[in-house]
Every structure is written in C-alpha cells, then in structure tokens.
Amino acid sequence: MVGRKDNASANSVEVVALNTHYGDRQILHNVNVTVKKGEIMVIMGGSGSGKTTLLNHLLGLLSPSSGTIRILGQDLGGLTPLEHQRLRTRTGVAFQSGALFSSMSIGDNIALPLREHTKLDETTIGIMTRLKLEVVSLAGFEDLKPAELSGGMIKRAALARAIVMDPELLFCDEPSAGLDPVVASSIDDLILRLRDAMGMSIVVVTHDLDSTFKIADRICVLDRGKVLALDTVEAIRASTDIRIQNLLNRRTEEAELDPDAYLRRLLGPGAAQTNGANRS
C-alpha cells in the first residue's frame, strides 16, 4: 500500500525522457508528458505520430528503451509483476476496437474485473454492472453478445468495463473514431461526465479535432515521435507553429521541394544501386 501514499503527488501520469524503438527504428524521441490529477489530457497526432505507441507504453504493454514512466506515482520500470497487477486494478482502459471478450455477454464482460479482483457476491456484482451500464446508457443490453452491438454501443460497453472498478486513471484509445458525429459527441459528453462525477484523470488518444477541443483540458500534440506542443486548448489554438496549424486546419504537409529526392524515392533502392553500379 506504499502506492497510496505516493498518490499524494498531484500527477497521475509522469513520462520523463521516453525513448522507444521498434526493431532498429526509433518511434518516440525524448517524450515528456505529465497528466495532473482530475485532468483530461488529449494526446493528439496524425497516423504514425507515435500516439498509439505512447499509449501502449503508458499501459505497460511495451517496455521503453530509456526513460521513466510513472503511473499514479509508481515507476513502471521498478514494479514486480504482483505490484503491477495491483496498480492495474486502479486504472481502466477503453480500447479503440472495444476489445470486449466475444465469447462473453456484455454483462459478463463488464462484471469480469469485479469477479476476478473482488470478493463481492453475485447480487452486488449484478447491481454494479447494471449501474455502469446505466452510466453509458446501455441499460438492458447485458445479455447480448458483443457481435450483436453497433460500433457506438461497443465503445460505450468498453467504457463501462473500463470504469467498473472506479479507477483513478482512465485511458481511452480513439473513443470516437469511426462513429457518426452524433454518437461521437455523446461519447465525448460521457467522458466529461465521468471526470466531473468521479474525479478521474483521463488520458484520451485521438486524431479527432472536434472531440479534442470539446473535452481536453490540455493537449499534447505528437508529430513524428516528438512532442510538438503540450499546452491548454487556447494556447494550442493560438499557436503559430506551422505544423500545429497544418494539423488544426487539416492541411496536408507542404509539397516536396527537392525533385532529386522525389525521383530517388520513385526509383526505389534497387534502381539506385544499379544506377550507382553503372556509374562506377
């Protein structure tokens, strides 16, 4: 229970000088992020910006090449498996695809963490499960299988499962991706309600601008594995950085100005080699 004491520090997540590699390729370059208690931090970036990698590191699914990650005051690098498992009961994760167990009903999916980590009796577990289903407006769906739900309902069910243990810290991976604007907006409202009602710290990874500006307290903009900016919504909007402005205004990157480099890419590495061989 040492962790509880550490919790007095106001930060739910602290990432210091994180560097990560995938094979020989470096994905994240010296990333520093802090998420304060009770804050909604949106990690934003285009495809390939490294935001999913960063999330997987925060979840402890990958281990970094160098750098420190502290979740709820505990350094992930120094935890024993048992301590890590205990820490995980204090965090919740809603995956992009929902990741609901397809062999179980929605109710069993949501009840699973309670059944595995608590000694509550079935009646109490049933009540708590239905309570969380009410929170995400899915009351009455507990007997359906995940395959019988729509995309928006799966995301909401995944959120219900993520919050069933009343976590102090919630991670959401692309909560509104692939949903129509109305459903996406209802999920944003839900995330805001969760923070306001339960005081959770929430980390949201998304590329959706509308929902970012709606829910974020602070925004971390990732670009090509580097933190481009980490600031409040207003400051990000007012930023003069051309890359951030491009991202906010949905402009594509400027056109390639180097025709030689363009030609080399088109010819491919094999062509470049034969070229060189011919010349020598």
Next chain:
Amino acid sequence: MAEGGALIGFLDRLGRRAVAGLMEFGFAASLVGESLFWLVMGGKRRQPVRLGPIVEQAMEIGIGALPIVTVLSGTIGIMLAIQGIYSLKLFGAESRVTLGVAMSTVREFAPLITGILVAGRSGSALAARLGIMRINQEIDALTVMGISPVRFLVVPALVAMLVMLPCLTLWADLVGLFAAGLYIAPQLGSSLGAYGNDVIELVKLNDMLHGLAKSGIFAVLITVVGVVNGASVTGGAEGVGRMTTRSVVHAISAIVITDMVFVFMVTR
C-alpha cells in the same frame, strides 16, 4: 561486392530465424513454468484458476472428440488385426496375433492416434481462438485489467488437456482392442470371451502406463504449441489462418518425434 551483400543478407536472415526459433522455445518453456506457478500459487494471490473454464474446455476437448476417436481407434484395431494375421501367417504363427495387436494398440497406436486427432481438433481451435483474441486486443485487455492471460486462458486449456487426453487414450485402448477382437476371434476360431481373457493376461499395467504417460506428454505439447502459435499471430485474419495451420503441423510433428524419443529412452 554484390555477392558479399547477398551472403551477409543470407546469414542475417539465418541468424534472425535461429533467434526467433530459440525465442519460441523459450516462450514455450516459460508458458509451462508460468502455468504451474498459477496452478500452485494462484489461490494465494487471490487469482485462483477456476474450475468452470476447465470443465468447459474438458467437455470441448474430451467429450467432443469421443465419436471420432471411437471410429478411428476401432478402424485401426481392425486394420492391425488384418495386417497382423496376414504377416504372422507367413510363418504359421497367426495364433500369436493377439499379443502383437494388444501391445501395439496400447503402447503405440491408441496414444498416437488420439494425440494426432486432438492436435487437429483442439490444438488448432486453441491457436485460432487465442490468435483472434490477440488481434482483437482481448489479450491486451486482460493484461491491463490485471488478469494474467496465462492463468485465465492457458491454464484451463492445459489442465483440461492433461485430464482428457489420457482418458481419451484409455477409451481408444478399449475400443481398439474390442474392434480387433471382433476380427481376430472368428479368424482364430475362438470366442470373443477367450480373446478378452488373452488380452487381459497379455497386457501388463506397465504397457498401459507407457501409453498413458505418452498421452500426458502429448497433452502438454499440443497445448503449448497451440498457445505459442496463437499468441504470436500478427497480420489479421490471414495471420490467424497461417498460425492455425502452423500449430497443427508443429503439434503433430512434435508428437511423432517425442513419441520416438520416449520409446527409445524407455523401451530399450
């Protein structure tokens, strides 16, 4: 220069493959170790291995395979009887056929055929199920919930397999011997009862245990190969298909090779 590059490329690929293969072995060994750990220590850690999933798996692995095991072991019993009588007739010893059939069924054919069948039925199903769970991030979801995927998914399958495969093998022994008797008794002009007495006299406990011990080893092999392949699925539905096929091929190869090594070590 280009040749050197090709050679280095070849060595590079060879090295990477060797490392990948070794890592797979290491993964398999750590799976067995971790499964034992959860079986013994799960209760203390408030993460017990539950009986429900074990029973569910046992029904699927064992009861589900009963019809096909019955049909195939019966067929093999008759086949052995026919071949046995044919070959023993060459030197007029067809009365000794019961010995040959009983020994080869109990010591070899029943465990081998049952193992191969279960590898094809349940080993592949295990690989496919885990593979799909992996690409759906269900395994990640278990991990981040603080639920060990080994305890939750692997141990029930392993225990169920360890219980059901020897049971199925015992059943295959009985069916195989009975079916062989149906052919042998009339051929030798004796009764089924006399054949039964012969078998009981000939087959020692040692022979039964030889077969059952092998089926226990096969159970571990099938589960571990299925889990290793399922857990290493990448690349969507195509990847699941590829790893499922791979798990069947690997499991059957492992069974046959291990069988030979076991017989070599125990019988000589």
